[in-house]
Amino acid sequence: MNVYRSLLVHMVMDKLLKIVNHVLLLHRGPVVTFKISSLQLQACSDIDSWVRYLSFHSVKEFKLQISKSECHNIPRCLFSFRQLIHLILVGCIIVPPVTFQGFSCLRSLVFQKVTLSNATLERLVSTCPQLETLELVDIDGPTRIELCNPKLKYLTISGKFIDICLKDLRMLVYAEFRTTNAPHPNQQRTCNVTNFLISVLGIQVLVMHGWFLQSLVIGDVPRRLPSTYDHLKSISFVLNVKDMKAILIAICLLDSSPNLREIEIMFWSGRKSAVVPAMDLQEAKDQLECTFNKLRVVNISELSGMEIELEVVKFILANSPMLEIMIINHAIIGIGIGNVLALVKKLLGFKRASPQAEIMCFDLENLNGAI
Template sequence: MKQREPLELPCKMEMEVDKISNLPGHIVDKILSHMSLRDAVRTSILSSKWRYKWVTLPHLVFDNQGVCILSQDAMVIKNKLVNIVDHVLLLHTGPIQKFKLSHRDLQDVSDIDRWILYLSRLSVKEFILEIWRGHRYKLPSSVYSFRDLIHLEVFNCLLKPPSTFEGFRSLKNLDLQHVTMDQDVFEYLISNCPLLERLTLMNFDDFTHLKIRAPNLRFFDIGGVFEEINFMNTFSLAIISVALYKNVGNDKNLTRGNTSNLIKFFAHLPQIQRLEVQSYFLQYLADGRVPGRLRAPCIELNYLSVCINFNDKEEVLVALCLLRSSPNLLELEMLARPEKQTVKGTDASFWEEDSNNCPLNQLRLVKIACISGVRCEMDFINYLLANSPVLERMTVKPASNDGGWEMLKELLRFRRASVQAEIIYIDP
């Protein structure tokens, strides 16, 4: 028998095509964009063609996930982090669209000024700076020369722009948390960002009166201690979340008898779709004469979340005004804020008299949490069930198990305007 010759491989090893090295450029960019900066730099060992692929990355993120420094010595950590940022910026070629610095091990911020100055000469579109330790970091004047900035986030910073600052004309998203700035600086900043669409403001210092002039603003999220919010030319604003971290019930500056904060707050919000009223802000809205309905109904409002003290009749009146003024409301969430009764509460006759004034013809979902089963809370739940003809589900979660069985029995006895309404009781 003739001996069979050994099979030859179709391609020699040295002739084999390096599929990784010959990937199209846009595929390589896509792969690198889904990696942390640390892993992207590590791809340089794949082949000679990949050695400098990472230097064109448009997004540079220096955080605890993207940059891992294993050391217990603070000075070593600082030096390593500084060296990493310096090395990346030195070798980088091409545009930098996004730069984020948020590293909890960074204790000395003396090098940040230098990096920001370097970035100000480029066309950076997204800049995120989070200082996790130490005092407020004063942003250098060079940060205010980011002409192409679209997205700006700063944490634990002091903002004091130079007199030559003309605003961020391209900015669409502004997120300021744990910041310090003067009243006039805030107003000037907001009014000189004409394209601003999203504004987040949390835990701010040195100003308490907020005047928001932003014709393109669609999203507004605020939490802090303040005395007043005025919207001006915000007719596109659709989503609002407001938390006032201060009990204003005993504030001597209350203006009972004057135009209510409720009317002023909604005067420039014809497009409001989602509203979250947290902490003590409902109490702020109750300052002044509360109308039965808003002058212009919130036609677009489909979601309402309210933190409320059911023992406070003024807060309850504000909540009812919002319900009466929202004919297309689909979803309602109520979070009880139990406090000592400071004004006369509501009784059963109050709800009976109002039952014909507030038909909730579109309301489908209701969530009520942290209630204790007191009369004013149960009356309000009864009121909702009796005036919601298309209600599908009401979820009730008490603050504790005390009296839970009695509460559930009473809930099931309430008359329901909707034959398909389901009551779901959740143990705390």
């Protein structure tokens, strides 16, 4: 069976190469867009021939996705594409020539499952003066990601990395971070909540999933951030309710974002990597001070009924005069209908600053509906 499957893959790959080679051989005129994204594409010499051929054309959009076997070494002539606007590379090894001075027209860059060095990533981002969108997913090599580009507007980083440094991202409006590895207490990290946000004062949407919020737990958590994020409209984060420092960071972010319109919180409970300083719950509650005068929508996931979770929900309801809806998803699995009803009673008893605020509960042991 494995022999048959291998033979079939080889036949599909061979047919794919013949089709692409045939099309390029017969093509006359400019090539503006070149995209190849096959699940059967493997690293091979034909790819280098395609890139060399395209280097004589004014390619503006290039996508190459290697889905099989080892990563493909990108030929250096790709870095001579002077009019490139959009670049997507998947399953590649990237080593630009030392003479490379950036893509002067590039506006969007996507790297997924690529291998490159810290220095290469930093140079690529900083030498593309028109870059607006950057997406890094499961890249191999950099453990400390350092980015600097004043034109960047949209940033997505997902995967395993230890540290991140953002410099001069004054135009950034959307940022999404997803760390898939838990922070280790002995790792050398410099990024904390204060210096992480210092250069993104114009941020409008901030998403922090995986272990990212906990990765900002370095040193003392300030009661307030040095700046307020007046442009921030939407924030989404995963919160470990067993990690008091992570809770304080979340509170600090909320207190520094007066114009939020949407909040999304996914609660979870884990002792591993949690930092629990010598303080009680009351001290954490005392730091909740802000009023959400523009908040319209709140989405809560994985509510388990713990006191700190309920305090967060209670505070948001009591300090959001324009709130329209709070959605609670996937809550209280397997604890019995009695406990579910007790939770519903608590929610009903919370003071709501907004007379039109509605609470929608889903998957509460099949007790669905509006409260």
